Amino acid sequence: MSEKDYYEVLGCHEEASHEDIKRVYREQALKNHPDKMKDSKQSAEKFHQIQEAWEILGDSDSRRIYDAERKQAQLEAESILLFARITSDELYSKNGSFAYQCRCGSEYIVDKKDLEIYEQLTVACDECTFSIFIEVNKTTNLTSQDSTGT
Structure with a gap:
């Protein structure tokens, strides 16, 4: 870059x-x-x-x-460990929010409002030091995504 x-x-x-x-x-x-x-x-x-x-x-x-x-350079400068780069299509619905399975066994939880507001976002795992980078697909209907995990 x-x-x-x-x-x-x-x-x-x-x-x-x-x-x-x-x-x-x-x-x-x-x-x-x-x-x-x-x-x-x-x-x-x-x-x-x-x-x-x-x-x-x-x-x-x-x-x-x-x-x-540019975002990856910012993450590296902040020493954020990036587990995955995903699109919002890869998230699954969970309790009114969206989630993605972390390798530690926990989940990355993403609020639906964040997906509506941002085009890209980084979400940290609550249980470990990893984060995911999400590129939001604005053409996907977020309410229709699968309600089961990976």
């Missing part, structure tokens, strides 16, 4: 929609275009960074990969 924070380069939040990122990209590209700036070397570098950020964040597949790599 690149060490640059492309969201910071464009000046937008990681939760920004594609349309918001596109708007900010266009504003930044116009503002920092080398032809409009007096210091052409510095403005050319800034413009290049903006273009690079747009190439990654402007494409949904590239953005998803970038976000996952």
